[in-house]
Amino acid sequence: MRLCLLVCLLLCSASTFAQNKGKVKGTLYSSEKEALEKATVAILNAQDSTVLSYSLSNENGKFSFIKLPIHQDLILYISHINATAEYLNFDLQDEAEYDFKDITLAPKSLEEVVIEMTPPIRMNKDTLEYNAKYFKTRPNANVEELLQKLPGLQVNLDGSIYYQGKAVQSVRLNNKDFFNEDMTIATRNLDASMIDKVQVFREKGESKQVVLDDSDLPVIINLKTKREFVKAQFGKFYAGGGTRDRYEAGALVNTFRDTLQISFIGYANNLSRKGFDYSELSQQGGFGRAENNSSSYSFYGGLQNNVSGAVNINYDIAKKLKTNFLYSFEQQNDYTRDEGSSQSFYNDTTISSTNFSNATYKNYTHKIRAFARYHIDTTSFISYDLNLNLNKRTSDRRNEYSSFQNESTPVREGKGDNNSLNNSPSLRHNFRYEKRFSNKWVLSLSNDLNVRDNKGDQNDISYGRYYLFGDSIIDQHVNEISRSNTQRIGNTLNLQIPFKKLFTTDIYAKYNIEIEDQIEDIYSKLNSDEFEDKEDITNDKKMNAHAAFFGTKVNYRISKRIRGSIGAEWLNMDRRYDYYGKNEDIQKNQSYWLPNLSLNVYDLNLAYSKAINLPSFYQFIAVDSDLHPTRLSYASPYFDNEIQDNLRIQYFKHFQKLKLNLSFYGNYTLVDKSIGYNNLYDPENSFSTSQYYQADGLDRFSLGGNFRKEIIQNKIWNMYVNGNYNLYNYPSIGITNGIENKSKNTTVSGNQTLNISWKNKVSLSPSYNFNVSKTTNSSDASSFRDIQTTTHDFGAGLRLSDIHKITFETSYNIKNQPSSIDNARTNIHLVNASVYYPVMGKGELKLTVFDLLNQNQNVYRYSSSNYIGYGEQLTQKQYFMLGFVYKFLTSSDKNKK
Secondary structure (H helix, E strand, C coil), rough: CCHHHHHHHHHHHHHHHHHEEEEEEEEEECCCCCCCCCCCEEEEEECCCCCEEEECCCCEEEEEEEEECCCCCCCEEEEECCEEEEEEECCCCCCCEEEEEEEEECCCCCCCCCCCCCCEEEEECCCCEEEHHHHCCCCCCEEEHHCCCCCCCCCCCHHHHHHHHEEEEEECCCCCCCCCCCCHHHHHHCCCEEEEEEEEECCCCCCEEEEEEEECEEEEEEEEHHHHHHHHEEEEEEEEEEEHHEEEEEEEEEEEEEEEEEEEEEEECCHHHHEEEECCCHHHHHHHHHHHCCCCCCCCCCCEEEEEEEEEEEEEEECCEEEEEEEEEEEEEEEEEEEEEEEECCEEEEEEEEEEEEEEEEEEEEEEEEEEEEEEEEEEEEEEEEECCCEEEEEEEEEEEEEEECEEEEEEEEEEEEEEEEECEEEEEEEEEEEEEECCEEEEEEEEEEEEEEEEEEEEEEEECCCCCCCEEEEEEEEEEEEEEEEEEEEEEEEEECCCCCCEEEEEEEEEEEEEEEEEEEEECCCCCCCEEHHHCCCCCCEEEEEEEEEEEEECCCCCCEECCCCCCCCEEEEEEEECCCCEEEEEEEEEEEEEEEEEEEEEEEEEEEEEEECHHHHHHCCCCCCCEEEECCECCCCCEEEEEEEEEEEEEEEECEEEEEEEEEEEEEEEEEEEEEEECCCCCEEEEEEEEEEEEEEEEEEEEEEEEEECCCCEEEEEEEEEEEEEEEEEEEEEEEEEEEEEEEEEEEEEEEEEEEEECCEEEEEEEEEEEEEEEEECCCCCCCEEEEEEEECCCCCEECCCCCEEEEEEEEEECCCCCCCEEEEEEEEEEEEEEEECCCEEEEEEEECCCCCCCEHHHEEEEEEEEEEECCCCEEEEEEEEEEEEECCCCHHHH
16 A cells, blocks of 8 residues: 555656646648658757657648646757758747647758758658667666667567567667577667667568558567767676575677677576576566576476577678578576376366476577578579577476375375486578569569477386275386477468559469378386387377468558458368378368458458368377276377468557557457367276367457556656556367366456656556466366466566665565465565666676565466366575676777767
8 A cells, every 4th residue: 555655646746747738739741832741740858858759740741749848948850751850949838739830841952961950759761760869868778778768669577579569579780680589688788878779660571572551560670879889899797696506697798890790698597597687676586587488498497597608690791692690509407396286076076186296307409590681683682591409308307196086085196207308400491582573573482491300218107006996006117219200391482463552462372291200119017027019009190281372362552541451362281191000091182262351440450361270280199098007098090170260350559649559459260170188087996088089169269458658758757657458268178077068268367567767766666467367167067167266466666776876676576376276365475676886887786685585486276177286386585696797888989970
């Protein structure tokens, strides 16, 4: 309550100081008296040129602003690519509305040199360009802090960036890839002081194809450095050590030489984190960091050690030839400890189980990327992108388990050891050629290849007593060697025929090949000293699928506000399944007509498409298997293709006057058939049988939306609120002891954050997050239970910057979460804090405490059909750490202005 009161007082005081009641409007014309569309209009503080607000003129040349400060000297700055920039000084009286009426911009003159004020924000063709000098940041601020100040951009705590409701796909440096797999390497490690311009655009790439609707193109941010940093060396080093043997160290080193960029990154830590951000609090002190969702190996939970190094080289060999090379190595070790309980329901019988396990996972990864693009001439280019990954993974896991029937009758107890070795090299490449002819027709050809080879060796030793299964003691050792290969080859030939930029016609042909191959060797010894070859139950199988597409698509634009596309394609799908003599081979050839259409009306998009999905290869089972004495799995050698109807609705609106971004999406998918799981369990002897089967169709949907509202933005106060909300509904079908049931899992999640900043000295960020997961069942049989699990997280972060050279950060979160399988609740309190002190110019000492109260806990509760599970995992807990970071930045003197 005290925190809420503080927020309200800050809001009230900020509003009082700002007195944002003024309104401004006007209309822009060219010297030929034509309305100027997409002119950049900005309101600046005359005292320090800080950008208070900006807008783009509409198709009628009109612009307007509301909630502007009164009794303050302001500047109206106007710029357009085809006109001379103009700025007008003005001020507003009490609650005044000022109409500039008609403003005519003079044409640009090629003969005279005009020294003019550089615009803070402008549209340069299809690129929105921010001038960084107008957006003040604190000393030593990184690029992410600069982006947070740019109107129209939304930067989230996990490092993701949104522009006009669309996620930014990558961040480039001087229009070159900069560790393109993780854009936070650029945003969180480059100094804001280096940046001259921030450019935001939708990536069309090098293609000459006409794009009538750019709404689906990826959004790219390009960081353009100041001239003196075109030739520069910059980066940082950091290291730290703490209690509980915690440590971290890392380096980022960059050397730029005109057409050559060389960057090196390396880090090591045992803080359960990836990435290179030295600020721990923004990622909750080292645990559960957003970087765990990067392209590295998955995170198993528990404690994680990471050692990684990478080098990235961009070299423009000539104007026509651009190249990129990336090499990275990563070693990731995960140490886990899990304990939990579960319940399975079979009419009046409840099987309650407990389990405990600990494991070590070790992953080694080498990645190589080589890219080249060559412009043959101004009408054609050729590009090649090669990616090679060499992966090795080992695991060593031990577990203990026990189960009871109706809490009193023992069913089984035992323990097991499992260790495995897996090697999985993969190769991916893309070749593309494009040619634009004199009649503006564009021909493009592409070839994609993705090959993954996997070899695994798994040893599973288990010892258990099965009380209901003849009171049996089973001592079993299974050694399974598997070899699998996946190949995906795609070839596309496309001809685009444009017609006066009103519509384009694409005629295309695609031929895709998908090959999945799996071979097993299984050896088992059961209450014996000798291994037995179990060749008769190995699941050997191979799928070879060929898909030929022929189609056309018409993109049209009726007006600037109404556009869309309509198309159809014919698909011939040929599938063959080989079971190496274990089952009868199967071949199917099927043809489909697949329509698609899209309509954009103002800010609303509606789309429909029909698609064909292959059934999952792992659900194909070649033979019956009785490898384990207490269970039997039956073969499921074939499933039909899934015919999928997809509906989509999207909406985005940027309200310039209100400084509000609002977006919404909805997806609905209907499939004609699915794959279910049939399980039969006998409570009398604890024997079970299972099989995948062809089930009825399903429908699933998702909804979501987000908003960002700028409340105040001036020299003293900066305040905005943003929220993000999502709903997912995913059903599945299964049979349990002869009763078919449709289980629906519905998840609703949301987060909202209020950010308040005063003079870039004091920042407060209260937030609330929630997640509700609910499972409902269509059957009213007692075996199926409807379950709901809810988690709430409320907290705030506080930052005091440069107070007598000291920067202080702290965060507090209270999290309400489950603490048992029956959904008992508990509150955990997470307190983190860091103190920074500058030393040696660009250096900084840091003292950090994570989880001060030593309450951090990682739990999960989930359900499906007739099953409920609860677990607790080993997690990062309280530690103190002293660290040091040093940044360096040097440039060539001869290039300085």
